[in-house]
Amino acid sequence: MSFPMVNFDRFLFAFTVGSHILLVSLSIGLGILISAVEFLAARSSDKYYRGLARRLVRPFVVSFGIGTASGIVMAVELVNLFPGFMTLVSETGVIAIFYVEIFAFFLETIFVVVYVYYGKTFTGRYTRWLLTVPIVAGTLLSAVLIVMVNSWMNTPNGFNIGAYLSTGQVTGVNPWAPFFTTSTGYEVFHVLSAVPLTGLMFIGGYFSYRYFRAKGTDERELFLRGLRITAAASFFFVLIAVLSGILEIEGLYTYQPLKYAAIELNPNPGTNLAITLFGSVSGLSIVGGIQIPGLQGMITHHAELPGLSQFPSADWPPLIIHDTFDVMVIGGAILGLFLLVYVGLWIAHRRPYDRPLFAYGMGAFSVLTAIIMEFGWATDEIGRQPWVVYNVMTVNHAANYSTGLLVPGILIVAFYLFLVPFTFYFMVRVFNGQALEVDLEGPAAGSDVNY
Amino acid sequence: MSTINWLFYVNFAIFSVFLALFITELMGAVLLLVDYEHARKPVLAHVVPIWEVTGTFAAFWVVTADFAYPSMLIPVATLLAAYIVVFLILIVARNASISFAEYIVKHRWLDEKKLYQAYAISTLGIGIVVVIILSAIVSGAGVTLSTLSFSIVGWITNPGSLPYLLGVLVIGVALAPVFYGIEGLRRWTLPLASLGVGIEGAALYLFSPSFLSSWFLVPAVLTVLPALFFQFPKFAPIVTNKIVFGAVAALIIFSQTYLVYPTAFHGGIKVDSVTTQGPMVGAFLVLTAVGIVVVGGLMVLYLVVVTRSPGRATATPSPSVPTGVQHP
Numbered sequence: 001m002s003f004p005m006v007n008f009d010r011f012l013f014a015f016t017v018g019s020h021i022l023l024v025s026l027s028i029g030l031g032i033l034i035s036a037v038e039f040l041a042a043r044s045s046d047k048y049y050r051g052l053a054r055r056l057v058r059p060f061v062v063s064f065g066i067g068t069a070s071g072i073v074m075a076v077e078l079v080n081l082f083p084g085f086m087t088l089v090s091e092t093g094v095i096a097i098f099y100v101e102i103f104a105f106f107l108e109t110i111f112v113v114v115y116v117y118y119g120k121t122f123t124g125r126y127t128r129w130l131l132t133v134p135i136v137a138g139t140l141l142s143a144v145l146i147v148m149v150n151s152w153m154n155t156p157n158g159f160n161i162g163a164y165l166s167t168g169q170v171t172g173v174n175p176w177a178p179f180f181t182t183s184t185g186y187e188v189f190h191v192l193s194a195v196p197l198t199g200l201m202f203i204g205g206y207f208s209y210r211y212f213r214a215k216g217t218d219e220r221e222l223f224l225r226g227l228r229i230t231a232a233a234s235f236f237f238v239l240i241a242v243l244s245g246i247l248e249i250e251g252l253y254t255y256q257p258l259k260y261a262a263i264e265l266n267p268n269p270g271t272n273l274a275i276t277l278f279g280s281v282s283g284l285s286i287v288g289g290i291q292i293p294g295l296q297g298m299i300t301h302h303a304e305l306p307g308l309s310q311f312p313s314a315d316w317p318p319l320i321i322h323d324t325f326d327v328m329v330i331g332g333a334i335l336g337l338f339l340l341v342y343v344g345l346w347i348a349h350r351r352p353y354d355r356p357l358f359a360y361g362m363g364a365f366s367v368l369t370a371i372i373m374e375f376g377w378a379t380d381e382i383g384r385q386p387w388v389v390y391n392v393m394t395v396n397h398a399a400n401y402s403t404g405l406l407v408p409g410i411l412i413v414a415f416y417l418f419l420v421p422f423t424f425y426f427m428v429r430v431f432n433g434q435a436l437e438v439d440l441e442g443p444a445a446g447s448d449v450n451y
Numbered sequence: 452m453s454t455i456n457w458l459f460y461v462n463f464a465i466f467s468v469f470l471a472l473f474i475t476e477l478m479g480a481v482l483l484l485v486d487y488e489h490a491r492k493p494v495l496a497h498v499v500p501i502w503e504v505t506g507t508f509a510a511f512w513v514v515t516a517d518f519a520y521p522s523m524l525i526p527v528a529t530l531l532a533a534y535i536v537v538f539l540i541l542i543v544a545r546n547a548s549i550s551f552a553e554y555i556v557k558h559r560w561l562d563e564k565k566l567y568q569a570y571a572i573s574t575l576g577i578g579i580v581v582v583i584i585l586s587a588i589v590s591g592a593g594v595t596l597s598t599l600s601f602s603i604v605g606w607i608t609n610p611g612s613l614p615y616l617l618g619v620l621v622i623g624v625a626l627a628p629v630f631y632g633i634e635g636l637r638r639w640t641l642p643l644a645s646l647g648v649g650i651e652g653a654a655l656y657l658f659s660p661s662f663l664s665s666w667f668l669v670p671a672v673l674t675v676l677p678a679l680f681f682q683f684p685k686f687a688p689i690v691t692n693k694i695v696f697g698a699v700a701a702l703i704i705f706s707q708t709y710l711v712y713p714t715a716f717h718g719g720i721k722v723d724s725v726t727t728q729g730p731m732v733g734a735f736l737v738l739t740a741v742g743i744v745v746v747g748g749l750m751v752l753y754l755v756v757v758t759r760s761p762g763r764a765t766a767t768p769s770p771s772v773p774t775g776v777q778h779p
Contacts, residue, residue, distance in 0.1 A: 058554045065550025068506050069543040075513055080535050083528035090521030091731065098514045099738045102507070103745045109507045110749040117500040118756050175734030400528050408536030415540055419547055430554040449499060449553045450563045 005406075006399040009081040012409045014381070016077055018374060019420050020070040021195070025373065026427075027067045028139045029199015030060040035132035036229050042126045048222045051440035055222075058448070059427035061116055066423050068109075073412070080405070085388050085398035093158045093175030094149055101145040108138025117449065140192065147191045150380070151184040155255050156389050164392065186244070186251035193240035198373045200237065201335075204230030205366025206428070212359035218436055227353055231346065231362075235339040242336055245329070250300060256390065257306035259383040262317050263325040264296060265289070269307035272297040277326055281319060284309050321383045324375040331372040338365055456712070458519040458726050461739050463708050464701075465515050469508035470581075471700035475693075476505060477578045478627035480571035487564055493631040495567070497693060500757070502549055506542075511746070518735055522725050529599040531584060538580045544573040578623075579616065586615045589710045590658035591717035611657035618654050622647035622674060629681045632691040637681060644678035655710075659717055662710060669706040673699055694754060 034056050041049035075098075079086045089095050115131040122128055152158075158177030159170050207230060211223035252260040261269075265276045267284040273296040279289020296305060308316060338361060345352040352358040384390055388398045434448060442448070479498045482490035517524065528535075552566030583606060587594050593606030606612050625643030628636035648671045655662035677699060680686040689695055712722050727735070 061553060062550045065503070065546045066543070068503060069546035072506065072510055072513075072542055073539045075510060076535060076539055079513075079517065079524050080528050080532050083525040086517060087521050087524045090517045090524060090727070093731075093734060095514070095518045095521075095731075096734050096738055099518060099735075099742070102511045102514050103742060105507050105510060106746050106749050109503045110753050113500050113503055113753065114756050118760050121756070121760050173730045175730055400532060402529055402532045404533040405536060408533050408540070412536060412540055415543065419543065423547070426551055429556075429558075433554055433556045450495075450555065 005401045005403060006396055008406060008409060009399045010395060012405075012412065013074075013077055013081050015413055015416065016070065016074055018377070019416050020067070020074055021373065021377060022198075022370060022420065023063055023067040023070055023423065024139075024143070025195050025198035025370070026202055027060065027063040027199070028136075028143065028196050029201075029203055030056055030063060031132070031136045031139050032196055032233065033200065033203060033226070033229060034060060035129065035136050036233070037226075038129040038132050039126075040225075040229075042129050046225075047440050048218075048225050051436065052222055052226055054439045054442065054448075055431050055434075057116060058430040058433060061112070061449075062423060062427050062430060064112055066419070070416075071105075081400050082388060082395075082398040083400055085393060088170065088389065088393060088398075089149075091159075091170040092173055093178045094152050096175050097145050097148050097152070097178060101142055104138050104141035104145060106138075107134050108142065111135045111138065140196075143191060143195055144188050147188050148179060148181075148184055151181045151187045152178045153388065154187070154380075154384060154390050155181040155183040156392050157181050161392055182255045183251055186248040190241065190244040190248045193237045193244050194373055194376060197234055197237035197241055198369045200230045200234045201366040201369040203366075204234055205363040208353060208359050208362035211353055212356070216436075218440060222436065222440075224353065227362075228346075231339070231343055235343045238332070238336045238339050241332065245332065246299065253300055253302060253306070256383075258308070258311045258315060259317060259321075261306045261308045261310070262319055262383060263321050263379060264305075265319065265322040266296075266305060266307040268309050269305060271303050271305070273305050275299075276322075277330070278323055280322075281308070315386075317383045317385045321379045324379045324382070328372050328376045328379060331368055331375070335365055335369060335372065456723055456726055458732065458735055459712055459722055460708070461735075462512065462515045462519045463712075464705060465508065466512045467701040467704040469505065469512045470704050471697050472501065472505040472508055473578070473581075474623065474700055475630055475697060476502060476574055478623050478630055480574040480578075481624055482627050482631060482633070483567055483571040484575070487568065489635075490631070490633070491567075493633065497631070498549070499553060502546075504753070506546065509542075515735075515739075518731070519727055520725050521727055523720075526596075526599055530594065530601045531587075534580060534584060534601070538577060538584075541573045541576045541580065545570055545577060548573060578619075582616050582619050583612075586612060586658075588715055589662075589717070590615075591719050592658065594716055594719070596716060596719045609658070611654045611659075614650050614657060615654035618647050618650035620647075621650060625678055626674075629677050629690055630693070630696050632687075640678040640681050641675070644675050648674050664709065666706070666709045670703045673703045673706065694758075 034053055037049050037053045037056065040046065041053055078089075089098075111131055111134040115128070115135060119128055119131060122131065124130075156178075158174045160172035163169065163171050204227060207223045207226040211220060211227055214220040214223060249260070252263070260266075264273070265279060265281060265286060266273055267281050267286060272294045274291040274293045275295040276286055277290040277292070280287050297303070342352050342358055342362070345358070353362075386394045386396070388395045434442075476498055479490070479494035482494050548566045548569035552563050552570060555561065555563055555566055557563070583603075586592060587601065587606060590609065590611060592609035592612050593602045593604075594600075595602075595605075621643055625640050625647050627633070628640050652663060652667060652671065655667065677690040677696060680690040690699075714721055
């Protein structure tokens with residue numbers, strides 16, 4: 001019974017995190033957008049920016065509420081599904097990262113409450129915008145800290161690993177070391193660009209569609225302002241995501257060469273290796289796929305590149321990560337080109353938002369961005385298998401084998417399958433919950449709570 | 452380790468704040484289910500701006516518990532896995548229903564009232580699961596530590612379990628009108644609070660006579676006191692003050708540390724022996740000091756904003772007609 005349970009634990013946690021990162025991306029995107037809109041509203045006293053802030057707050061509160069709950073689910077699931085892992089986390093300094101995360105969480109929560117429920121009591125011109133700054137800081141800091149934990153899982157430090165592997169005892173603990181592992185900088189940089197990009201593209205796609213279908217001047221003006229911010233910010237973040245992605249590949253070469261070899265599908269080490277798009281490995285040969293000779297060496301600047309044959313095959317991660325990685329990179333490249341053309345046309349006053357191809361394209365790319373992010377996350381997590389803490393603890397050693405988890409676990413999945421789509425639907429509903437005239441002329445954001 | 456187990460007391464203090472906040476929600480949940488129209492305004496004025504903070508304190512407690520008792524994680528996950536997942540489903544249901552309720556515009560059969568009542572039901576469900584888990588940790592009811600198993604039938608058949616749950620519910624019902632200032636129910640509060648404390652005392656005795664020590668007088672008196680003050684118009688404003696009531700509730704919970712320290716599960720586990728050691732203790736204390744400044748500062752900011760806010764500054768008019776309700 002142990003084998004199915006460990007895979008069930010894997011599936012349940014992956015499912016929960018996969019749902020959570022969609023909600024959190026949207027929450028972060030909304031937070032950044034609300035802050036930008038509040039700033040512009042304060043600076044220009046433009047009624048459309050004020051109305052947009054008022055509308056955006058409603059889905060933000062919903063995404064924050066559901067995101068908070070799914071965050072708690074994740075935190076408790078870690079203990080419940082992988083108690084061996086959390087024991088190691090709690091005996092080393094990694095738990096200190098979770099502790100600091102709580103402070104970021106408080107920063108975000110308290111300012112969300114003050115901004116949403118008591119914001120109207122602040123009358124200073126820029127005060128409402130200032131209240132949104134800690135919200136954005138708190139959400140981003142939460143993301144940074146959770147990525148620090150993931151970095152530690154990829155490149156563990158802060159205790160005597162050799163002694164732990166031989167005795168099972170945690171000794172030589174430095175509680176602060178896990179904040180700064182060799183992969184932390186690379187991972188944090190990449191996630192800090194990819195997550196806001198996903199959230200902003202989601203919202204931008206919706207704005208683009210709504211602008212294109214708008215009936216009146218007010219509606220067009222409102223969505224055009226929103227689209228201007230989301231398109232510009234998405235373009236900025238996609239550039240950073242490309243740069244940080246290249247740096248992260250560089251990092252993998254150094255600290256996880258096996259994962260590097262797997263995602264690049266290098267059966268053997270060598271110089272000036274080709275980039276292989278898709279394809280598979282049979283024996284130690286590549287089968288199928290498209291080869292671009294010499295490109296790998298050009299991107300990484302390294303003469304000698306690692307190959308799978310240098311490592312025992314039992315340690316190889318599932319090679320599907322090569323495909324998930326390719327989807328992420330190719331999708332990201334197409335997205336970047338689309339945004340380059342979109343923003344370029346806008347700067348040249350060619351009004352891309354009025355063209356059906358770009359209007360619907362923005363919507364389609366918002367979905368693609370979510371897929372890219374999920375595939376990127378899958379690449380990272382599956383690429384570490386069979387380890388939960390790289391070269392220290394396998395998932396099998398960390399997992400909970402209690403079969404009592406099965407029924408409630410299935411209930412969680414069923415509940416999420418209903419809840420997540422409904423949450424997105426509901427967010428759209430509450431965004432449009434009031435007539436546009438009311439949102440444009442009414443009081444500040446957060447004033448339409450049912451209580 | 453020093454003679455005082457600071458990790459235990461810090462973790463328990465955070466737990467006390469979380470539970471005090473949660474209890475205020477729980478009392479509101481009961482009122483929303485019993486008499487929605489009259490309870491809506493005073494209850495939602497408190498619950499809507501506080502539920503996210505309660506959730507954050509829950510996460511705070513979970514993380515500090517992970518930090519303080521790493522060797523307990525595998526036993527707890529094995530013992531209570533299924534109940535913890537039920538707890539998680541209820542947490543998501545609670546957050547979803549209240550955040551949807553805050554902005555819903557009536558759509559066919561689904562409206563604000565149904566969603567707030569769904570929030571109330573899930574909050575009550577969480578309360579029941581929490582009481583079951585806590586009473587099991589205190590008394591060991593239903594728990595077999597040697598096999599790391601928990602039986603709900605074993606818990607129910609323990610003579611103290613159901614009275615313990617009943618006592619908590621009676622106290623909650625008794626103090627809800629005090630916290631929410633519902634004067635129409637004033638005369639019921641003192642007898643119900645006294646009855647609840649009596650049932651709790653009996654339940655603890657049934658768990659084990661050793662639980663009914665002189666320490667029990669502290670939470671017992673602190674529980675009856677707000678109901679007593681509420682009887683006198685001169686003193687009622689003291690206990691209907693949300694901050695004062697919250698502080699007293701946290702103190703009531705904190706005063707029950709004796710039930711789980713120095714041993715939990717009715718002597719089954721020595722807390723000191725499962726508390727983290729070495730450099731992690733120093734890290735815990737440093738971060739807790741930082742936390743007191745950061746979280747304390749943020750909570751002060753929150754309380755200042757709430758207390759200086761002219762009523763529910765951003766609220767829409769209530770559809771209810773609150774007769775006999777004293778607004779906070």
